[in-house]
Amino acid sequence: MSPSADPAPGRVPGRDERPSGPSLSPSRAADFKTCPLLFRFRTIDRLPEKPTPDQVRGTLVHAVLERLFDLPAADRTPESAAALVAPEWERLIEQEPVLGGLFAPAEDAPDALVSDEPDRIAAFLAGAGDLLSGYFAVEDPQRLEPAERESLVSTLVDDELLIRGYIDRLDVSPAGDLRVVDYKTGGAPREAFEGRALFQLKFYALVLWRTRGVVPRVLRLLYLKDAEICDYSPDASELERFERTLVALSQAIERAKAEKDFRPKPSKLCGWCSHQAFCPEFGGTPPPYPEPVEVIVGDVSAVAEAAEPTIEP
Numbered sequence: 001m002s003p004s005a006d007p008a009p010g011r012v013p014g015r016d017e018r019p020s021g022p023s024l025s026p027s028r029a030a031d032f033k034t035c036p037l038l039f040r041f042r043t044i045d046r047l048p049e050k051p052t053p054d055q056v057r058g059t060l061v062h063a064v065l066e067r068l069f070d071l072p073a074a075d076r077t078p079e080s081a082a083a084l085v086a087p088e089w090e091r092l093i094e095q096e097p098v099l100g101g102l103f104a105p106a107e108d109a110p111d112a113l114v115s116d117e118p119d120r121i122a123a124f125l126a127g128a129g130d131l132l133s134g135y136f137a138v139e140d141p142q143r144l145e146p147a148e149r150e151s152l153v154s155t156l157v158d159d160e161l162l163i164r165g166y167i168d169r170l171d172v173s174p175a176g177d178l179r180v181v182d183y184k185t186g187g188a189p190r191e192a193f194e195g196r197a198l199f200q201l202k203f204y205a206l207v208l209w210r211t212r213g214v215v216p217r218v219l220r221l222l223y224l225k226d227a228e229i230c231d232y233s234p235d236a237s238e239l240e241r242f243e244r245t246l247v248a249l250s251q252a253i254e255r256a257k258a259e260k261d262f263r264p265k266p267s268k269l270c271g272w273c274s275h276q277a278f279c280p281e282f283g284g285t286p287p288p289y290p291e292p293v294e295v296i297v298g299d300v301s302a303v304a305e306a307a308e309p310t311i312e313p
Helices: 026-034 036-044 053-068 078-095 097-101 111-115 117-138 191-212 236-259 268-272 302-306
Strands: 148-157 161-172 178-184 218-223 228-232
Touching (some): 026 191, 026 236, 148 236, 191 218, 191 228
Antiparallel strands (some): 148 161
């Protein structure tokens, strides 16, 4: 097991407890690192973002894998997973009705496009099936008994910063070793972008270390589209440095809020941004800064968390 130097005890806030001080989730921390203005648009202005088919497909596949592990081990087959796709899609639409219009054509669309809607839905669901095939290519769920799934983890660091997020899956060996598993439905990134992908898992590893006193042995990314596994083993000293990074990041966010100064940071990711119309880099103007500002930096929708764009360097 990775070294487990004595961690500072972390208080674990309850699920319904709203933080009185700064709060940070992996996605919002990544937003600020990527582009402070994107962080503002999503967290302070709360500008709406229409989910993309890829994001919704990621949400669907996560839901199917969650339900798959509800089945007895012997029943966790590719056929069982495929049979879960349609009912889970219906359940998601019931929970978030806006998803039902994802493939609906515009009111003035030609008749041919209207008639294609069932085909587009079928292709979408087939794409989810392809991702599930990628999952079975890299793991055998019949041999796994996860300790936790879709688990909210949280703790306080530096006496005031609440860090929290949802772990897709936590495996615990008979010896007590922890393996944190995250499903990725986008393509596997090239080496230059692996750090961005691992940032989220280091976040979870830090919470687990601070709350359980154990450094996870393995942080595992399962790239379902490419049927690839990326494993990483952190150590205590690395997580201590990562904790300092998060504290510094939170302090930078608080300064930006106090000064109402969130600047754009152009990068290749701009091509996927939903808010170009409000971005000065694209000739836009941000909306007036909202007053007063109450920001819970961990609040995100399941769809927004489900998938990230495939990044090509």
